[in-house]
Amino acid sequence: MAKPSEPTKDSHVAVLAFPFGTHAAPLLAVTCRLATAAPSTVFSFFNTARSNSSLLSSDLPANIRVHNVADGVPEGSILTGNPQEAVELFLEAAPEIFRREIKAADTEVGRKVKCILTDAFLWFAAETAAAEMKASWVAYYGGGANSLTAHLYTDVIRENVGVKDERMEETLGFISGMGKIRVKDTPEGVVFGNLDSVFSKTLHQMGRALPRAKAVFINSFEELDPTFTNDFSSKFTRYLTIGPLALLSSPSQTSTLVQDPHGCLAWTEKQSPASVAYIAFGRVATPPPGELEAIAQGLESSKVPFVWSLQEKNMVHLPKGFLERTREQGMVVPWAPQVELLNHEATGVFVSHGGWNSVLESVSAGVPMICRPIFGDHAVNARSVEAVWEIGMTIIDGVFTKDGFKESLDRVLVQDDGKKMKVNSKKLKELAQDAVSTEGSSFKNFKGLLDEVVKV
Template sequence: MGKPHVLAIPYPAQGHVIPLMEVAQRLANSGIRVTFVNTEFNHERVIKAFSQTGSVHELIELVSVPDGLESLEDRNDHGKVAATILKIMPGNLEILIEKINRNESDEIICVLADIYMGWAMEVAEKFGIKKAAFLPASVAMLALTINAEKLLDDGIVDSNGTPLKNKMIQLSPSMPKMSTMNLAWCLPDLTMRKIIFQSIIQNNKSIKLAEKLLCNTSHDLEPGALAFLPQHSSLIGPLISRHGNSSGHFWPHDSSCLEWLDHQPSNSVIYVAFGSFTVFDQTQFQELAIGLELTNRPFLWVVRQDMDRAYPIGFEERVKNRGKMVSWAPQQKVLSHPSIACFMSHCGWNSTIEGVSNGVPFLCWPYFGDQFINQSYICDDWEVGLGLEKDENWIVGHEEIKNKVEQLLTGDANYKITTLELQDKIMAGVKDSQKNFYQFVDWIIKGN
């Protein structure tokens, strides 16, 4: 009899792959074999990044299935990705499981799927194997998506997910407030918005098949949202790599930034990173550059290779002694570095978790999806950061950037102390998260 074998499948986006890969690493450390299924496009990127900056546990096998898109099609078109996945990937996943299960000693006994890949629960049901879902986002985000139909019935959105009124809503009195203009599916493209909204409603039905739900959160982070979780849920967050060596990145890290940080004063550096999707036009990019220059503070700025990187004339020369630009950074190691003073972030849930787990205050610049909910947590609930406001042209100006940095780091409210207090609470709950995780392992192996 071989080792227990789990198939893990994330939603094909960076912020979904990394935390599920951390779960896979922990399963492997517990003696469970994992087949980790990326789309072919993302598989190539992960393998290439691994070859330069990392490795994977010997019990984890990285495999791929087609996502149905052509190689040059835009994977940032979330509507197209969601629609094509639903048509193409279920059949490909069935073929993969059938192939693996031909060897009886190697059979898949559990499918662990991203909660937004609910169709994978239907595939597991066909094979009569255990079904578990993983929530890589906040529980507040889950609460929003599972209430999508209620928002439709209550007349807050129409059948395409478009808000009928510009107002603030709360799913419960203990939850963060949300603007109807910033609901997770409210993308500018109306066709894309409709596809995402309808796929969420469909996904809500599929995910009910899950027997277990693992959540990358904790009681101290989201006490008010936990009432929305089904009874079979377990909190296993924060999912932070113990040595800062998170896996599953789409780009290799530029580790030279760690050596650069070693030469900066303690609690001095502005870390600037906006995840894998955020896009700035040229005006906004230059305003950000000028704003960082005006702070007169050292900064580490992650400027992805796919960004249009036209810096202001003379900028690189002027900031060469206190500014470091890299194409991708080992973020967990950066955020745990003593020289970091604050984190200018898009507020993806992984970045949010990593920042508060390392006691780093935030400057919030959300882009889409759950990032606006996460900003509400950071600024309103936890009070560990400030939001960056856009002007009448929808631009965050250089003076706004300069002023908010100063307010965060030298203002009357001591955001650093508040963040360290939250960090202490989160870290105190890690034992409970570990216990929940080992109970999940027992369920996989023994059915308990």
């Protein structure tokens, strides 16, 4: 038997991505690290063609084979435009799609899959791996320990608070580490929203299935949420925090990260330390048009220097003349080098939807946040930013208004509250850097993940 860190020549790992939002990119980044560390192992990366095309991964390690899989949309179907429709069609078709594609890859590679490494949303791999392929299942959860706890304890939460709206303000003190999290902060599908939708049921089943995984890993670090780390260590066969990935950029991603086609970094270089508001909501979670207008009005009124990453299709919602009037104050661009901007000394606040990858990138850079949750795990992340880690705040009144945004910027960038947030952010940044050092918890946990994925 080979040592876990020295895989046998016939190692073959199937990696199953969830092709929506920002799930696939970090999973590919982890796969690149694993492939580099285990060059004799073949990693078959399965993802939809549309998602694969957006990952910009032309220089992957030679032992990664990228496969395009069907998206689950029936031939000839015309989707309504509701993003959840495409997600649910994919989830319903995914078990059969991946089963078929893994078998084809087995034949192509000439090696049986020994481990199925999946996004945790694809929980059905528990059955596929164990019952049909005699392979181990390792799951990557794309959010933080806070939202993972909500899904792991969904049945407990429902038993304690039911699904009644009048209890939304109550906290989840009956769950370890959730004492400052309110019922209304939990993701949709736990106690509110359509609990019978395909997506809600998927998350519920995921929470029940994860304890059966050989290992569960997330993009975080133990020191950020030590209470959750201790709890998960007793709930999962093996729980591994291997982040922040923002501090461990894959070689294949480096060339992408340093691109700056709109000159954001050169402009930021001319600004005073901790003065710039960087604003970005990603490509999925954009606030509605009225709030985009309010953001612009708040920025112009505040005179705060800014870099705003906003998709071109949404620029039509900016107030007339805004771009001309604020030409010296800031810049609105369709894409910005987020990690580099957050790490620039001139950046003083990150205005975000509160998605997990964005939160952890801000933590890694030591930059306070203003969060405007939109869906999914955004609310529990924003609540953690504000009440647990105290490194930022949720936007005043929960939505962007001109005066509320202006006041929020002033609080973080100028007031004493903001100074405390900056101190707390710096402390977390130092803990994050320690975690990924050669003696750190995330460095050691990655070696543990490598062992679980490649050993036979």
